Amino acid sequence: MTSPxxxxxxxxRALAPFGTTIFAEMSALAVRTGAINLGQGFPDVDxxxxxxxxxxxxxxxxxxxxxxxxxxxxxxxxxxxxxxxxYGLSVxxxxxxxxxxxxxxxxxxxxxxxxxxxxxxxxFEPYYDSYAATIALAGAARRTSVLRFPDFAVDEAxxxxxxxxxxxxxxxxxxxxxxxxxxxxxxxxxxCSLAREFDAWVVTDEVYEHIVFDGLEHVPVASLPGMWERTxxxxxxxxxxxxxxxxxxxxxxxxxxxxxxxxxxxxxTYVASGPFQPAVATALGLDDEVYAGLSSSLQRKRxxxxxxxxxxxxxxSHPAGTYFVVADAAALGARxxxxxxxxxxxxxxxxxxxxxxxxDDPEAGRTLVRFAFCKRDEVLTEAAERLARLGG
Numbered sequence: 001m002t003s004p005x006x007x008x009x010x011x012x013r014a015l016a017p018f019g020t021t022i023f024a025e026m027s028a029l030a031v032r033t034g035a036i037n038l039g040q041g042f043p044d045v046d047x048x049x050x051x052x053x054x055x056x057x058x059x060x061x062x063x064x065x066x067x068x069x070x071x072x073x074x075x076x077x078x079x080x081x082x083x084x085x086x087y088g089l090s091v092x093x094x095x096x097x098x099x100x101x102x103x104x105x106x107x108x109x110x111x112x113x114x115x116x117x118x119x120x121x122x123x124f125e126p127y128y129d130s131y132a133a134t135i136a137l138a139g140a141a142r143r144t145s146v147l148r149f150p151d152f153a154v155d156e157a158x159x160x161x162x163x164x165x166x167x168x169x170x171x172x173x174x175x176x177x178x179x180x181x182x183x184x185x186x187x188x189x190x191x192c193s194l195a196r197e198f199d200a201w202v203v204t205d206e207v208y209e210h211i212v213f214d215g216l217e218h219v220p221v222a223s224l225p226g227m228w229e230r231t232x233x234x235x236x237x238x239x240x241x242x243x244x245x246x247x248x249x250x251x252x253x254x255x256x257x258x259x260x261x262x263x264x265x266x267x268x269t270y271v272a273s274g275p276f277q278p279a280v281a282t283a284l285g286l287d288d289e290v291y292a293g294l295s296s297s298l299q300r301k302r303x304x305x306x307x308x309x310x311x312x313x314x315x316x317s318h319p320a321g322t323y324f325v326v327a328d329a330a331a332l333g334a335r336x337x338x339x340x341x342x343x344x345x346x347x348x349x350x351x352x353x354x355x356x357x358x359x360d361d362p363e364a365g366r367t368l369v370r371f372a373f374c375k376r377d378e379v380l381t382e383a384a385e386r387l388a389r390l391g392g
Contacts, residue, residue: 014136021129022357026341035345036383038305038371039353041177041323045376047241047283048290054282055246058275067274069266071099071250078281079250083233086209087223095255098262101272102247103207103236106261108134109268110203110232110251111171113260115140119168124154126358126365128177128205140168146364149328150317152181156190163194169201170194175208175218178358178370179326180319182216192227201257202231207239207249210291212321213299222253232257237280239323240294242374246276298323298373301380305373308384313391314369323374326355330367332390337369348386 009016023040030037046052063072070076076093083089091097100106107130115121117139123131125144135142143162145155170191174183183191195202202221209218222231236249251261306325309316314327334340337354345351355365373380 012137014139015133017136018129018133022353023129026351026353029342029345030351033345033349035349035351036375036379036386037351038373038375038383039351041372041374042244043242043374044379045242047243048286050286051241051243051279051283055276055279058278063275063278065274066271067099067277069271070262071097072274072277072281075099075248075250075277075281075284078284079252082284083252087220089220089223089228089252091252092255096252096258098251098258098265099273099277100249100251100265101269102238103205103234103249104130105247105265105268105272106234106236106249106251107131107171107203107205108137109261109265110234110257111135111138111140111169112268113262113264114201114203114257115168118166120164120166121169121171122159122162122167122200123171124173124176125360126178126355127171128173129358131171132360135171141166142360143167144360146359146361147176147179147181148364149326149368150315152176152179152317154183154187154190159190160194163198163200165198167198167200169203171203171205172221173205175206175212175321177208177322178324178353178355179317180322180324181317182212182218182320185219188219188221188224192221192224195230196226200230202227204231204233206233206235208322209235210240210294211298211323212295213302214320216320218321229254230257232261237276237283240291241280241283243276243280246273246280248273248276248280301373301375301377304377304380305371305384308380308387309371311384311388311391314387323372324370325373327352327369327371328367329369334367336366340367341369348389350383350386 026039080091080093111134115138119140145159232253238244316327329340352369355368359365
């Protein structure tokens with residue numbers, strides 16, 4: 001009789017450390033308690049009417065089957081025009097653009113398309129949670145540099161130490177989730193110089209490119225001298241046009257980099273979002289006032305929520321972009337943000353996200369909490385009043 005084989009755990013062991021996302025846990029907690037959900041970053045209003053009308057027209061017009069693999073022609077062209085219009089980048093829509101099922105798939109397609117086991121990926125922590133899982137699935141190793149509260153400035157020594165001869169790419173998010181940081185030009189220049197020194201790709205997640213405040217400007221890495229040929233830029237319609245559920249994203253960059261991403265993407269979703277793609281093409285061509293209105297509206301919302309956090313006695317990092325503000329719950333006696341966030345709905349009826357889940361370093365964000373301000377004014381006003389009770 002043969003000996004029984006040792007039991008193998010169900011599931012891919014590369015994903016074992018990640019479990020259920022914190023967003024699912026906290027959203028469920030919001031539903032159970034009836035709390036205001038400032039955890040997950042999605043707006044509670046719809047995007048421009050031109051966008052919605054174009055989607056209805058596409059559905060009624062029969063555009064409901066598989067779109068072309070790289071994306072529908074009018075969206076590829078619209079993305080190329082967008083890059084020229086806002087950043088002066090000349091892009092070939094036929095070979096240098098790839099449409100994806102949101103930016104999350106774009107990140108996965110690029111990492112899986114470029115990385116092999118043994119490669120290393122440099123990124124900053126805290127990081128968007130899909131980064132770590134995607135790097136693990138590729139068999140690559142994660143090397144991080146910590147951005148620390150309250151200014152989240154890049155530490156040059158730490159960043160340089162993260163690079164090696166095995167560095168394949170740098171995964172950069174600016175404007176940055178969860179901190180709201182917009183990387184400065186000197187910081188971008190440092191990242192680019194290291195990428196050139198170690199012959200690494202730079203993959204930039206720029207989904208919040210049009211959500212920048214206080215007169216600052218978003219600077220795409222691909223627009224910097226000598227960086228187009230080693231940069232893949234990722235963005236999406238979800239954040240810019242308040243349509244996160246549509247899952248229309250894209251990758252822009254040199255032909256060979258986009259081809260590598262496409263080689264992986266075709267075995268992920270193959271294609272997606274058929275009738276939404278031409279609608280996004282319409283939205284990308286909207287007037288400058290639409291883009292400016294998004295930024296000014298969210299800046300006002302940021303200030304509204306920040307005032308409530310300040311009234312609660314919570315120190316904050318004033319965000320320069322995105323949907324998010326980070327506060328330090330240690331000022332209220334919290335020893336760890338996870339416990340604080342699990343108790344917060346019962347205490348005042350608000351849900352936030354512990355920043356520690358976006359860190360490798362368990363101490364770096366232990367007492368930090370991320371709150372989303374991409375909600376209706378009346379929701380933010382109520383949330384701010386509730387949060388102010390913490391300081392009572």
